[in-house]
Amino acid sequence: MNNLLKNLKTDFPAGIVVFLVAVPLCLGIALASGAPLFSGIIAGIIGGTVVALISGSKIGVSGPAAGLAVIVADSITDLGTNAEGVFDMQTGFALFLSAVVLGGIFQIILAFCKAGIIGYYFPNSVIKGMLSAIGIIIILKQIPHALGHDVIPDGAEAFFQSDGENTFSEIWVSLQDINPAAVIITLISMVILILWEQGFMKKIKLFQLIQGPLVVVVTGILLGNMFLGMDGYNLAQDEMVTIPIASQEGGFLNLFSTPDWSRVFSLEILVIGITIAIVASLETLLCVEATDKLDPDKNVTPTNRELLAQGTGNVISGLIGGLPITQVIVRSSANIQSGGKTKMSAFFHGILILFSVLLIPGVMNMIPLSSLAAILFLVGYKLAKPSVFKEMKAKGRAQFIPFVITIIGIIFTDLLVGIGIGMAVAVFLILRKNLNTPFSFVEKREEGEPTLIELSENVTFLNKASILQTLNLIPDNSKVVLDITKSKYIHPDVIEIINDFEIHAKNTGIELTIKGRFDEDKSNPVAKFRDNVKNGNNDKKSYLNTVFNS
Structure with a gap:
């Protein structure tokens, strides 16, 4: 008062x-x-x-x-x-x-x-x-x-x-x-x-x-x-x-x-x-x-x-x-x-x-x-x-x-x-910015060096388009390092794109190295999904179970 x-x-x-x-x-x-x-x-x-x-x-x-x-x-x-x-x-x-x-x-x-x-x-x-x-x-x-x-x-x-x-x-x-x-x-x-x-x-x-x-x-x-x-x-x-x-x-x-x-x-x-x-x-x-x-x-x-x-x-x-x-x-x-x-x-x-x-x-x-x-x-x-x-x-x-x-x-x-x-x-500008910055892309600087793609800390489904476009631009018979060690969360849709790119890489001579599979953290959906891929269990039902059970 x-x-x-x-x-x-x-x-x-x-x-x-x-x-x-x-x-x-x-x-x-x-x-x-x-x-x-x-x-x-x-x-x-x-x-x-x-x-x-x-x-x-x-x-x-x-x-x-x-x-x-x-x-x-x-x-x-x-x-x-x-x-x-x-x-x-x-x-x-x-x-x-x-x-x-x-x-x-x-x-x-x-x-x-x-x-x-x-x-x-x-x-x-x-x-x-x-x-x-x-x-x-x-x-x-x-x-x-x-x-x-x-x-x-x-x-x-x-x-x-x-x-x-x-x-x-x-x-x-x-x-x-x-x-x-x-x-x-x-x-x-x-x-x-x-x-x-x-x-x-x-x-x-x-x-x-x-x-x-x-x-x-x-x-x-x-x-x-x-x-x-x-x-x-x-x-x-x-x-x-x-x-x-x-x-x-x-x-x-x-x-x-x-x-x-x-x-x-x-x-x-x-x-x-x-x-x-x-x-x-x-x-x-x-x-x-x-x-x-x-x-x-x-x-x-x-x-x-x-x-x-x-x-x-x-x-x-x-x-x-x-x-x-x-x-x-x-x-x-x-x-x-x-x-x-x-x-x-x-x-x-x-x-x-x-x-x-x-x-x-x-x-x-x-x-x-x-x-x-x-x-x-x-x-x-x-x-x-x-x-x-x-x-x-x-x-x-x-x-x-x-x-x-x-x-x-x-x-x-x-x-x-x-x-x-x-x-x-x-919101549109925020989403646009988000779409443009889900990862850093470093092209090879010298002959024989790989192209480095480093995913950010959180990668959501909004980043699908830009990641897919970037992966599609990688030429055949090249070397690529996909670094996911900093990623705390990767949306299952993006994981599926990476998995598809692994298969595509084998068919086009691309030498793909993925750093950080979260293998030590079996509770992580990335690790669970990749374990299924390793074991050859890559059907749609397994994928959905991985996502929803996580």
Whole structure:
């Protein structure tokens, strides 16, 4: 507790920044999901409070899951459409909430099954590609907001948007609909943020306490009010933050929803719940891995505890009308770059969202989206700095290619699909490298010297093709030494290739010497197989018995 409190001077300002970034994202994701706007706010509050307190992550921040927006939208539509084809959003959303609760329960089960280790199997090149791609997408997605074109705020990272446009075409459309007031606010905000990053400003104690993003928001509110009534400069409602305000009848509690349990054990709800659990867990584990890499203190998040925290958060979020929750890289990176040190910054952000909708929704609705766009421009730039590309290029093609492919994949599809493409490329390069290096090949240097083929420590079935090709290239009437003394494991398929080559060598005048038959280790499948060959027992049944009995 003492450690949490001693970092309040950095955690509280960071929490304010994350709060300012989170509110429009909560609303945008809810809108993209076809759900009530307040459901995104609920998910933000639960992600910032319940999940933050249970999680072992010091700087990760959770909220509504952008990667689930399409799944949420489709699920609400399917569940809310009756046999006559009539759609009722309230019915569909209430049924969907029961699936969110089930998804959270499944995540808790995954936590106790120690499934958190999955995140460690993603290569660094893919994780860094994901971070850079998110940075680029943040910048691209905020350009329309910076220009004052905000008919449909988009909170998801998906390339195709709900208004029929895509990431790039939306920018072109926004260039035809520029609001000078939004541009002025964006430019002034950028100047303030860049000024706050300068070394001389950080030495002034007052500016250490007052964060640049907070100054940007206050400036945006003042400029927005100044432009009111000015022809051609007035900011429209869709260019401002829009927090739902509780009506007099029912008050604040009227904004919450409860699940419909009538079909909770139906196959349809179970499938949606399992889908939410798998996708949300995968997105969380990827963000955990990426956040830990961004963390200047290099803390390591306990992944199984994170799944437990996310599962608990989703159960509570579903029970009170919130969207599914994951750890979110945009908020987490904003938290890190704003100086957050402990989970208190994430907790403060959740409390601030709650207080803002309770106490000052009117003030929050005066914040121009162009002010927030400037804040996110800086966040995006820090994620996708040119130095990151130089660093990855310097590491060689095996690292740079998956890095670039992941970026392209995420930008033109969405987060999970892009990562899947990057992973496929990374695995292909690993397999290709593995296929090319199962052995060393030394050709004869002088007349009469043998060709030396030395197998590596582990030779798998993936090496069959390259070994077979190499053996087939050996000319007739030559000398070959096949050294297997360093091999601790040789796959039976490769053993069969060597055995066939022994027979081929006798028929083509090749003088073959095999060093190291593992004869002293009769438990080794290589030795057992060769004993069978020596004894003339080389039929298929004997071969299979050798492999499977080993």
